[in-house]
Amino acid sequence: MHQIALERLVAYLRENVPMARHFDIRPGKVDETGLVLEAPLASNFNDKKTAFAGTLASLCTLSGWAMTSLVCENAGYHTDIAVIKSDVRYARPCGEPMIRAQCRWPDRKTADEFIASLKEQSRGVISLNAKVLSRDKTAVTYSGDYSAKILQA
DSSP states (O other), rough: HHHHHHHHHHHHHHEEEEEETTTOOEEEEESSSEEEEEEEGGGGGGGGBOOOOHHHHHHHHHHHHHHHHHHHHHTTOOOOEEEEEEEEEEOOOOOOSHHHEEEEOOOHHHHHHHHHHHHHHHHEEEEEEEEEETTEEEEEEEEEEEEEEEEOO
């Protein structure tokens, strides 16, 4: 079920966020550890033929947005989500043919506090982390705070 939701979220992004189309952002996988968003290096390289920093930051940011969406949907909420704070660190070049941003599920306490805030105040903020690996080493670390507001049906 989460895989279908991720595919739907990426389709929404590709339709409504031109940058997502331009970077050719794609759904990766969702499992018990988290989710992955992908983009091909072939359309996202810089002058050094490694991944463009803007793509790396965007993939990480959107992986957090998608994770926030899944957490909200799991709790039965339809929300409007925005990143309100982020930090990106570039540790090494990424030259993988498929760039993959991995965002882990939040721990139970973090998710429960976020959902409780949504229930009580119709809005909440959750902090998430993502990373991009290159040759099995961390190339990018990302942290972001996401604000969600319940939308009335």
